[in-house]
Amino acid sequence: SAVISQKPSRDICQRGTSLTIQCQVDSQVTMMFWYRQQPGQSLTLIATANQGSEATYESGFVIDKFPISRPNLTFSTLTVSNMSPEDSSIYLCSVGVAGGFADTQYFGPGTRLTVL
Amino acid sequence: DAKTTQPPSMDCAEGRAANLPCNHSTISGNEYVYWYRQIHSQGPQYIIHGLKNNETNEMASLIITEDRKSSTLILPHATLRDTAVYYCIVREGTGGGSNYKLTFGKGTLLTVNP
Numbered sequence: 001s002a003v004i005s006q007k008p009s010r011d012i013c014q015r016g017t018s019l020t021i022q023c024q025v026d027s028q029v030t031m032m033f034w035y036r037q038q039p040g041q042s043l044t045l046i047a048t049a050n051q052g053s054e055a056t057y058e059s060g061f062v063i064d065k066f067p068i069s070r071p072n073l074t075f076s077t078l079t080v081s082n083m084s085p086e087d088s089s090i091y092l093c094s095v096g097v098a099g100g101f102a103d104t105q106y107f108g109p110g111t112r113l114t115v116l
Numbered sequence: 117d118a119k120t121t122q123p124p125s126m127d128c129a130e131g132r133a134a135n136l137p138c139n140h141s142t143i144s145g146n147e148y149v150y151w152y153r154q155i156h157s158q159g160p161q162y163i164i165h166g167l168k169n170n171e172t173n174e175m176a177s178l179i180i181t182e183d184r185k186s187s188t189l190i191l192p193h194a195t196l197r198d199t200a201v202y203y204c205i206v207r208e209g210t211g212g213g214s215n216y217k218l219t220f221g222k223g224t225l226l227t228v229n230p
Contacts, residue, residue, distance in 0.1 A: 001162075004159075031216060033217065042203075042220040042221060042222055042223065043160065043218075043220040044220075045217050045218070045219075048216070048217065058217075090157060092159050092160075094159075094160075094218075096216060103216065104150075104162055104165065105162070105216075105218055106162055107152075107159035107160045107161070107162075108159050109158060109159045110157070110158065110159045112157070
């Protein structure tokens with residue numbers, strides 16, 4: 001398994017500003033993922049962030065709005081840019097860990113973002 | 117789109133076994149069944165996964181039908197702390213890129229009652 005921390009745990013931001021969310025894992029992992037969970041909804045994948053390559057974004061998510069950095073094998077950041085109230089969500093990072101017969105993803109505690 | 121179908125909600129009495137069903141009739145031969153749960157607004161917690169054999173760990177048991185079109189997650193002695201949304205997800209077990217992502221459906225809200 002993996003132990004994952006996120007900072008900040010929650011924040012309240014003003015419209016038009018940007019917030020950078022940090023994700024730290026206690027071991028080196030190749031694959032990291034960023035998800036969004038809007039109020040009352042299930043999780044939606046934003047992008048996959050592999051170290052040494054540019055992030056791969058899912059349909060409906062663009063780099064200008066959600067730039068991602070992956071400087072090493074234990075850390076990643078997600079920035080929510082030019083925020084609007086519609087960006088109010090829980091943002092979660094996860095990591096992929098190779099297992100005995102299949103890979104498993106483990107999730108961080110999430111960052112609860114409220115945009116006013 | 118999610119490849120699984122789960123009941124939206126279930127109730128269970130504390131101390132009894134909770135049996136959560138999942139239908140995945142279009143599962144392919146190289147796809148695994150994964151179960152996660154999410155306790156109110158926390159990050160999803162991995163529970164268990166399997167390919168075709170039944171699996172058991174310290175949290176739960178996973179029973180997969182012989183045709184692999186459905187499965188059941190069993191919490192043997194449910195407690196109040198097991199109240200959560202349970203997600204059944206099918207996904208290829210290994211490899212990178214898009215095959216690796218988890219597609220979450222709406223899951224089953226399990227409420228354990230005292």
